[in-house]
Amino acid sequence: MGGLVSRRGRSGDAEHKPPVAAHRHSVTCIAVYGEDGELMVTASEDRTVCLWDLSLGGKYKRHWQVKALHGHGLQQSAHMPDRAMEGDASHRRTVASVHEGAMVRCPQPACPREGHGHWVTCLHVDGESSLVYSGSMDKTIKAWDMYTARCLRTYVDGADWVTGIHVRRDVVWSSSEDGCIRLWKAHPHLDANADDVAALVGEIHVGGAAIKRLEAPDADHLVSGDAGGTLCYWHLKLGFTKDVCLQARARTGVGTVSCIVLPYHSRQVETWKVERRPLRLTPTTRALKPIHMQAGTRAQSARVTTLVGGHLGLEMWDLCPLVSSGSSVRSSSLVRRFDGHLAAITCIAVLDGTLWSGSEDGMLRAWALDTGACLQMYVGHIGPVRSLAVISHTHLEHLRAAESGKPAARSTLSAGGLVCSGGGDVRIWDMDSGDVISVVWQRRVDAMALTGAILVAASDGHVWSTRNMPRVLPSRILPSSLLGSAASSVLRPSVEALSDAHKSSPTSTAALQKHTIAAGIDGGQLKKLLGQT
Numbered sequence: 216m217g218g219l220v221s222r223r224g225r226s227g228d229a230e231h232k233p234p235v236a237a238h239r240h241s242v243t244c245i246a247v248y249g250e251d252g253e254l255m256v257t258a259s260e261d262r263t264v265c266l267w268d269l270s271l272g273g274k275y276k277r278h279w280q281v282k283a284l285h286g287h288g289l290q291q292s293a294h295m296p297d298r299a300m301e302g303d304a305s306h307r308r309t310v311a312s313v314h315e316g317a318m319v320r321c322p323q324p325a326c327p328r329e330g331h332g333h334w335v336t337c338l339h340v341d342g343e344s345s346l347v348y349s350g351s352m353d354k355t356i357k358a359w360d361m362y363t364a365r366c367l368r369t370y371v372d373g374a375d376w377v378t379g380i381h382v383r384r385d386v387v388w389s390s391s392e393d394g395c396i397r398l399w400k401a402h403p404h405l406d407a408n409a410d411d412v413a414a415l416v417g418e419i420h421v422g423g424a425a426i427k428r429l430e431a432p433d434a435d436h437l438v439s440g441d442a443g444g445t446l447c448y449w450h451l452k453l454g455f456t457k458d459v460c461l462q463a464r465a466r467t468g469v470g471t472v473s474c475i476v477l478p479y480h481s482r483q484v485e486t487w488k489v490e491r492r493p494l495r496l497t498p499t500t501r502a503l504k505p506i507h508m509q510a511g512t513r514a515q516s517a518r519v520t521t522l523v524g525g526h527l528g529l530e531m532w533d534l535c536p537l538v539s540s541g542s543s544v545r546s547s548s549l550v551r552r553f554d555g556h557l558a559a560i561t562c563i564a565v566l567d568g569t570l571w572s573g574s575e576d577g578m579l580r581a582w583a584l585d586t587g588a589c590l591q592m593y594v595g596h597i598g599p600v601r602s603l604a605v606i607s608h609t610h611l612e613h614l615r616a617a618e619s620g621k622p623a624a625r626s627t628l629s630a631g632g633l634v635c636s637g638g639g640d641v642r643i644w645d646m647d648s649g650d651v652i653s654v655v656w657q658r659r660v661d662a663m664a665l666t667g668a669i670l671v672a673a674s675d676g677h678v679w680s681t682r683n684m685p686r687v688l689p690s691r692i693l694p695s696s697l698l699g700s701a702a703s704s705v706l707r708p709s710v711e712a713l714s715d716a717h718k719s720s721p722t723s724t725a726a727l728q729k730h731t732i733a734a735g736i737d738g739g740q741l742k743k744l745l746g747q748t
Contacts, residue, residue, distance in 0.1 A: 234674075235678050237259075238257070238676035238678075241259065241675060241676065243259060243260060244335075245663070246339065247340075249342070251666070254270070255267040255664070255671065256340060258337075259334075261676065262330060262332065262334065262351070263330075264349050266279075266347065266361060269669060279364075329366035330366070332351070333351050336351060336376060336377060336378060337377060337378060338380070340361070346359065346401075348382060348387060349380075350376075350389060351377060352377075354371065354375060354391075355370060355371050356387065356399070358401075367402050368402040370387070370411065374391055375425070377390070378391055378427060379426065381437055385400060386398050386416060387400070394422050394425055394426060395421060395426075396418075398418070419456065419457045421445075421447055422445060424442040424445065425441060427440055428475050430475040430477070433480065433481070436448070436484065440525075444523075445464065446464065446475070448462045448519060450487075463535060465521075465534055467549075468530060469524060469528050470526045470528075473561055474560065474563045475521065475522070475523050477520065519534040520534075521534055524561070526560070528552060529560045530549060531550040531552075532550060533548050535547050553582050556580065557574070558576040561574060562603050564604060567708055568585060568706075568707035569707050570583075570584050571605055571634060573600030573601070575600070577597065577600060580592055581593075581705045583707055590704065590705045591647070593634060594649075595642060595651055596638035596640070598659060599638055600638040601637050602636070603635065604634075606635075606684075607631070607706060608631055611633070611684060631646040631647045632703075633646060633652070633684065635665055635670055636663075637660030640654055640656060641655045641660055641670070656679055658677070660673070661674055668682055
């Protein structure tokens with residue numbers, strides 16, 4: 216019997232399970248919910264959504280097997296039955312038990328009122344409301360109950376297919392190919408008989424190009440990227456119109472945006488103080504809009520560092536606040552380009568001060584965020600790299616200790632880490648040497664996710680997982696007196712962390728310089744980093 220692994224086994228057990236035939240066609244996206252990735256959702260070109268329970272106690276599986284099974288006539292089976300894929304009304308919802316986990320299959324379009332009519336393109340898990348939102352090429356957004364797998368609400372976009380979803384409190388934000396962001400009332404805040412007109416809160420025309428990527432660094436902020444390479448930074452807490460919630464804008468040179476990462480957003484958003492102040496209505500200002508943006512006292516130093524990849528390359532930008540009439544105190548600026556890939560950028564990941572990128576040229580590269588230098592290349596994939604994930608050995612050992620219930624050893628630290636990538640196969644690389652440690656799955660990968668210490672990959676509708684991540688090499692074990700990042704040739708210290716440490720302790724410059732030199736940053740780079748002359 217095939218299945219996914221959960222977090223209940225011993226950390227030392229080698230757990231490779233055969234893949235589960237969860238979908239009939241390629242998996243389009245994977246969403247993970249919870250700090251430890253206790254719930255995973257997969258969506259596919261076969262117009263279905265699957266929920267996977269990876270929690271320690273199997274709390275979702277208990278509801279699927281009891282409430283859903285007996286309350287709504289769901290069928291339990293060890294393997295996904297073929298008849299559930301054919302649209303038989305009695306098998307539109309199926310619960311499939313897997314190894315120490317479970318899966319709920321949302322309805323097929325045999326019931327048009329519930330199921331999607333085209334590929335599912337994006338997902339969002341709203342844990343507070345116990346809902347899963349899915350967007351599709353059929354121009355609809357659907358809200359699913361994560362405990363019963365029933366479709367509770369359908370939002371009809373109508374204009375074009377949906378590319379991204381984000382939920383903040385009582386509002387659902389969705390982007391589409393027509394270049395608009397639409398706002399909907401979340402299902403728990405709607406009447407049972409409410410129509411689409413009552414559900415639609417507002418519509419924001421971002422631009423003429425299709426919105427390809429919608430990234431949420433936290434609950435209150437969004438970054439959108441379109442087919443023309445334009446980035447928009449949104450503050451959702453301020454309002455529902457473009458003039459109010461659009462905070463920054465930049466026209467990049469990466470072409471069609473495929474991936475966005477904000478590595479220092481949690482720190483930088485604290486300095487982003489922009490206020491809304493109403494204009495005094497006079498004969499001169501009466502024709503102006505009633506609300507405009509004015510920069511706060513700290514707007515001169517406010518910025519949000521954004522990494523963006525597309526079919527023309529990879530860039531780092533500093534997004535700066537907009538003020539009234541579309542002008543800005545300090546224009547958003549290009550910090551640097553990362554040149555080296557020979558084809559489109561498909562995925563990026565950041566750990567501390569290092570950036571990893573995957574491309575359609577079949578290569579992965581590691582870059583220093585502070586200098587833009589290429590630190591390492593990972594060569595070996597047969598086809599394009601579609602997804603990647605990075606984890607340090609130190610973090611991985613702490614996760615294993617938490618799962619086994621034993622305290623993590625404090626006497627040693629592990630240098631470097633692992634790079635997991637999916638292309639023509641799934642490979643695990645040594646971060647520093649660039650060598651392949653293991654080829655764990657020899658199939659073309661559509662999507663991949665690293666949930667805690669569990670690596671999940673999907674190919675042609677099959678979902679596979681492993682928790683048997685490679686152990687730390689003996690040469691990577693260091694005394695606890697040494698910093699793990701300082702002993703790694705690739706994993707560099709965070710630029711923002713170094714700046715914060717210098718500001719909080721000005722007298723520790725010598726110690727900080729000693730640390731940065733060990734990490735590969737020379738004195739001139741350190742002065743530039745800290746703003747010294």
